[in-house]
Each structure stands twice: as C-alpha cells, then as structure tokens.
Amino acid sequence: MAIVSSDEQVAIFAGKRSDWCAQEGSSRPRHRRPRRIGPAAILRIEGFVHASGARQMGMKQTLEVINAMEADGIIGRYAIGGAVAAYNYIEPTVTDDLDILLSFRETADRSKSKLITLSPLFAYLKAKGYQEHRKEGLIIEGWPVQFLPVASDLDAEALAQAQEVEIQINEAEGAVWTRILRAEHLVAICLRVGRPRDLIRITQFLEEDAVDLSALSELLRRHHLKEVWQAFCNRIGIADPCHIQREP
C-alpha cells in the first residue's frame, strides 16, 4: 500500500520510495525526481485502490511492480516473454504465469564473482509483501511471475531488441509501459525450449503470418537453430517456410 512521508510527499510504491512517477494515467520509468502529489492521488494513480475502495489486482499492477524494480535498480532491463508476449502478435491462450526475461545491472560485487543470484530480487519483493509462490512463479498482484535471467546469446539479443509498448487494459485503469520480445525471438526461443505447447505456438505464428520469415531465417542461422527448425518442420509436416535448406 502506498504511504506518504511527512517531510516530502512523494510517490512511495508499496511501502518503499520509488523513482517512478505516474503521469497522466501512464506509468513509465523516469529517472528523475518524483513530482509532489497528495496521498489520494498516489492511491488513485498507483491503481491500488479502486473508486469503490476495493484493491485492484491484475496485469497492470503486476507490471507496475516490475517497472518499479527496474527503476529502483533491483533488476536491469527486462521484457515480457512467453505466452503473454505472444498475445502481442497472435490469438491469446490462457496461461498460468507471466515470464519476465531480465538482466542485472553490473555492480562491483557481481563483476568480481560473475555469479547471478535472484536473492536480492526476492528480498525486495518480500519486503513489499510478495512472498507467495505458485509452482515456479512468485505471485505479484494476482499473476504468478517467473523471472528468467538471460541465459544465452539468443536471450541477450531478444532482450536488447525487445520493443517498448504501452498497454491499456481498460480505460479506468490507464496505461502501463513495458517491453515485449519481438515475434522472431519468441519463435526462436519456443523452438529452443521445444515443449509441445511451444511448437503449437510456433505453428500459430506461422498460420497467422505474425512473423517476418526472412528475419526469422537470419535469426535461426545466427543462433545455430537451423537443424532444430528443419526437424520442427518435418515433425509437423510442413514445407520449410524459411527455405533454410536452399540457403548457401
């Protein structure tokens, strides 16, 4: 819940000061001093309390928490991956969790050890009251969130090239800014993971013409996924739409 310090009325996100500044119903990371606003405005802008007095939970609030983590330096750049990112391009299917691909900011301690740990992230969220886990996800504002640190060159490229989008889930709540992986990276990551549901998602991208085939072809070549792609095409019985075999 948002609170207000006595000496300075600044937006405090879920009990801790944040460098976030909500403006005009949108929430985008701003690395500047928060503007002074009153407690009622804080509650309204942060979306924690509905006009009826009921606490709001949902994807917008989940993304606001993650955006605050980025603004507070707990995580580096992040982007939505998995099924929720696929919603940006294809017909949605129900999913259990929100996949967040993320990087960490280089710190003096970490540059020495090169060890990546999610402990500070979980400690930060625990301090804000988010400590319930469901399967592999941590529940944040009603959505189980799975934090996936960058673990390959493909992940790193996908995160670097993720596109910034503004999502408006409903008019009353306003919009929230976030990043979404590009369609070609989502397909390549699905191919690498290779569960049946991932392969179904690839076929959806192809069927709905939601992927740039020449960009995908280049991506598969660059990340050594050509053979896996051909195996996928053989398995589902389609002619290779990327024409990888014909390439020199």
Place this chain on the structure above:
Amino acid sequence: MSQIIYPDVSNILARKKEGRREISRRSLGEKIAMVEAMRERLAPLKRIREERRANQKSAALNLSNKAAPSSS
C-alpha cells in the same frame, strides 16, 4: 446398407477461423483483459483439478507406503 450423410461444416469452420483472426487483431491490452476474465472464470475449475491431483497423489503415496516393506 444406408449411407450416412454428414452435414457440410466448412462454413462454420471458416467463421471460427475468421473469429480467431479477429481476436488476433485486437490490441494487447484487450487480449490481456480477455485472458484475465477467462482466468477468473476458469479459477474454480482449476481449483477442482488441483484438488483432484492432490488427492490422486496422496492416494498413490499411501499405496506405495503400504506396498513398501517396513524397515524395522
């Protein structure tokens, strides 16, 4: 021997396909709102499924405990 005549459902399938395409064209926010509503509707079914799985798991565990020879 009578021959079964099945109805032509190609129109229905075409309409369903167009419906899926229409949903695909919606904005990300609209799709998320759809899924959040769907999750709410499915929550009771999911809870029942999880309870059933937990019961099956505990029943299987009880069976294997009974089948295992005692260590004493």
